[in-house]
Amino acid sequence: MKNRIDLLFEKKHAEILSVYFTAGFPERDDTLPLLELLEAGGADMVEIGIPFSDPLADGPVIQQSSSAALKNGMSMRLLFSQLRDVRKKISMPLILMGYLNPVLQFGMENFCRSCRESGIDGVILPDLPPDMFEEEYKEMFAEYGLHIIFLITPQTSEERVRRIDDLSGGFVYLVSDSATTGSRNSFSEKQQIYFERIRAMKLRNPSLIGFGIHNRETFTRACGFASGAIVGSAFIRSLAENKDIMQAVQSFVQSVKKENHDHSVA
Amino acid sequence: MNYQVSEKGFYGEFGGAFIPEMLYPNVEELRSRYLEIMAEPAFREAFHHLLKHYVGRPSPLYEAKRLSQQYGARIFLKREDLNHTGAHKINNTIGQILVAQRLGKKRIIAETGAGQHGVATATVCALMGLECIVYMGEVDIQRQAPNVARMKMLGAKVVPACSGSKTLKDATNEAIRDWINNPGNTHYIIGSVVGPHPYPDMVARFQSIISEEIRVQLKEQTGSELPDYVIACVGGGSNAAGAFYHFLDDEKVKLVAVEAAGKGIGSGFSAATTTLGKPGIIHGSKTLLMQTEDGQIIEPHSISAGLDYPGIGPVHAHLFESGRGIFLSATDEAALRAGFLLTRLEGIIPALESAHALAALDQLQFKKEDTVVLNLSGRGDKDLETYMKYLPS
Ligand SMILES: Cc1ncc(COP(=O)(O)O)c(C=O)c1O
Numbered sequence: 203m204k205n206r207i208d209l210l211f212e213k214k215h216a217e218i219l220s221v222y223f224t225a226g227f228p229e230r231d232d233t234l235p236l237l238e239l240l241e242a243g244g245a246d247m248v249e250i251g252i253p254f255s256d257p258l259a260d261g262p263v264i265q266q267s268s269s270a271a272l273k274n275g276m277s278m279r280l281l282f283s284q285l286r287d288v289r290k291k292i293s294m295p296l297i298l299m300g301y302l303n304p305v306l307q308f309g310m311e312n313f314c315r316s317c318r319e320s321g322i323d324g325v326i327l328p329d330l331p332p333d334m335f336e337e338e339y340k341e342m343f344a345e346y347g348l349h350i351i352f353l354i355t356p357q358t359s360e361e362r363v364r365r366i367d368d369l370s371g372g373f374v375y376l377v378s379d380s381a382t383t384g385s386r387n388s389f390s391e392k393q394q395i396y397f398e399r400i401r402a403m404k405l406r407n408p409s410l411i412g413f414g415i416h417n418r419e420t421f422t423r424a425c426g427f428a429s430g431a432i433v434g435s436a437f438i439r440s441l442a443e444n445k446d447i448m449q450a451v452q453s454f455v456q457s458v459k460k461e462n463h464d465h466s467v468a
Numbered sequence: 469m470n471y472q473v474s475e476k477g478f479y480g481e482f483g484g485a486f487i488p489e490m491l492y493p494n495v496e497e498l499r500s501r502y503l504e505i506m507a508e509p510a511f512r513e514a515f516h517h518l519l520k521h522y523v524g525r526p527s528p529l530y531e532a533k534r535l536s537q538q539y540g541a542r543i544f545l546k547r548e549d550l551n552h553t554g555a556h557k558i559n560n561t562i563g564q565i566l567v568a569q570r571l572g573k574k575r576i577i578a579e580t581g582a583g584q585h586g587v588a589t590a591t592v593c594a595l596m597g598l599e600c601i602v603y604m605g606e607v608d609i610q611r612q613a614p615n616v617a618r619m620k621m622l623g624a625k626v627v628p629a630c631s632g633s634k635t636l637k638d639a640t641n642e643a644i645r646d647w648i649n650n651p652g653n654t655h656y657i658i659g660s661v662v663g664p665h666p667y668p669d670m671v672a673r674f675q676s677i678i679s680e681e682i683r684v685q686l687k688e689q690t691g692s693e694l695p696d697y698v699i700a701c702v703g704g705g706s707n708a709a710g711a712f713y714h715f716l717d718d719e720k721v722k723l724v725a726v727e728a729a730g731k732g733i734g735s736g737f738s739a740a741t742t743t744l745g746k747p748g749i750i751h752g753s754k755t756l757l758m759q760t761e762d763g764q765i766i767e768p769h770s771i772s773a774g775l776d777y778p779g780i781g782p783v784h785a786h787l788f789e790s791g792r793g794i795f796l797s798a799t800d801e802a803a804l805r806a807g808f809l810l811t812r813l814e815g816i817i818p819a820l821e822s823a824h825a826l827a828a829l830d831q832l833q834f835k836k837e838d839t840v841v842l843n844l845s846g847r848g849d850k851d852l853e854t855y856m857k858y859l860p861s
Contacts, residue, residue: 254763254764255632255764255765256632256637256641256750256765258488258641258644258645258648258751258752259488259490259491259645259648261645265631269631269632272764277762278762278763279762301749302486302749303748303749303750303757303759303763303765304762304763304764305763306748306749306763307746307748307759307761307762307763308762308763328488328489329486329487329488329749329752330486331484331485331486331487334484352489353488353489353490354489355489355490355492355493357490357492357493357651357652358489358492358493359493362492366489377489377490380490380493380648380649380651381490381648381649382490382645382648382649
């Protein structure tokens with residue numbers, strides 16, 4: 203079967219909305235309900251975060267969701283058991299995102315096998331060096347039909363962007379700014395030059411822009427430079443602020459996505 | 469056996485640079501430049517000039533006669549406590565500030581546990597007129613108050629780390645996040661042989677002045693450059709790495725690393741990483757790490773803020789796995805006892821960290837003719853409040 207991420211990018215070239223949430227937040231068993239709500243609400247893809255005690259690359263919002271999730275009892279094993287039947291209900295592509303240490307303790311091959319069994323399409327491990335992926339895990343990922351998605355930042359050299367593009371599958375993740383998740387407000391001129399520079403490189407993979415996308419304005423502007431955008435902290439904040447996850451998803455999706463139908467909000 | 473770092477930044481299976489892409493340019497810049505910078509004659513001259521005239525090196529190698537009598541061996545103390553700012557940490561910060569200048573950095577960040585590294589960083593920033601931000605766990609801000617005051621007086625901004633156990637690990641997380649958020653103008657002065665390559669190697673090289681001096685001083689005092697034992701405490705492991713450095717290939721020299729057992733190895737309140745840890749990744753390097761089955765990092769405990777860390781530098785993980793190092797641990801209580809003992813026998817108040825190394829003397833069987841060098845990594849001024857709570861009446 204073809205990877206669902208590839209299928210998504212084949213049929214949709216613009217305005218792809220990918221949403222990140224931390225598994226186990228706000229409640230331990232919210233994973234499946236959130237996926238259903240997000241799919242129904244119009245998300246094109248979801249990145250499920252595996253909580254970690256020491257999330258180095260994350261700002262305060264995702265850090266707090268991570269520690270709350272761990273307190274709620276979330277673990278890798280529990281997450282995979284929650285995802286066992288996910289494909290009976292959810293058809294959009296799903297990505298797992300996490301730090302390397304919990305994955306290594308679970309065992310990389312065990313992890314890849316569990317991903318495949320539950321219908322996960324791609325993996326983002328920000329602290330896995332591309333060199334090590336190539337030497338140790340590339341074939342394993344191919345064998346289990348999993349894409350790995352690496353990050354690119356404004357400081358990533360052209361040569362390294364090419365290499366990351368070569369190793370990545372599905373899409374590449376353009377970090378909008380060199381910063382932890384959740385910082386910053388809108389895009390500066392410097393960032394636009396960076397997005398343009400990457401676009402002009404005509405990478406083999408499509409790209410999505412993430413970090414700092416938090417409302418319709420930033421989403422739309424990001425979509426001007428890439429196939430779509432990834433929203434993380436802003437969604438987590440919405441989950442933290444709304445008691446009811448249904449409300450959180452609705453108000454969030456509405457605030458980010460242009461309505462596809464008649465009654466679109468100007 | 470090779471105990472030095474490999475081309476790719478590994479000590480055996482440990483080390484490497486497991487960092488998010490946002491950190492890559494910072495770390496890569498340092499990696500590609502540090503050896504060349506450190507080899508420049510002008511750099512070496514500036515480094516050694518400051519070590520001599522500013523830090524007060526060489527630090528004495530003092531034969532502690534009354535302590536020797538107590539333990540039945542010839543014990544020498546390497547007096548890093550007499551350095552300017554009161555610990556070995558300044559050797560590294562002098563080196564790194566000179567590197568930072570050559571990289572054109574204007575803003576310096578650091579993490580600190582006991583506050584010694586924070587003070588040493590704030591000191592060199594004052595000396596060079598650079599902006600300084602120090603991350604420190606909230607718990608450590610409480611228990612090492614004198615050092616917080618010193619940092620502030622030196623002009624540093626002390627930022628509390630409020631996540632996790634609010635100690636050294638969490639301060640390090642915050643410092644790394646700061647570095648991610650401030651690419652370009654900022655240098656991160658890591659305080660121990662931890663973090664992504666090239667930090668463990670660079671810090672060990674700066675601290676290697678300790679064993680370089682020990683060899684010369686020991687030869688003068690005993691006729692031999694080689695002791696039977698070198699003993700040092702290990703938090704991240706920088707003072708130990710420096711004290712071991714020039715003895716690594718002299719396999720007959722026993723290298724003893726002492727970790728903090730906290731309230732006891734099995735108590736759930738400990739920082740004895742080699743006993744309690746498994747291979748894992750912390751702060752960008754693969755090393756031994758205290759963690760749950762699920763790969764979550766366990767909050768450590770030690771009475772000593774400088775040893776209250778759930779990992780160890782990758783060089784030490786390799787010394788442990790290869791058998792080159794002897795790894796012991798000392799409880800809070802044993803360290804306190806050893807601290808009081810040294811004070812009464814020799815008139816030297818050791819840092820609580822160093823007191824762990826002293827406590828290991830109880831666990832070793834010496835022969836009368838053994839020569840023992842113990843690295844007294846710092847002085848106890850910062851720990852007086854803790855010591856006073858336990859003062860024997
Ligand atoms: C006096 C002293 N010794 C030892 C340490 C532990 O650090 P390391 O293991 O890197 O030498 C510290 C850290 O704060 C310290 O202040």
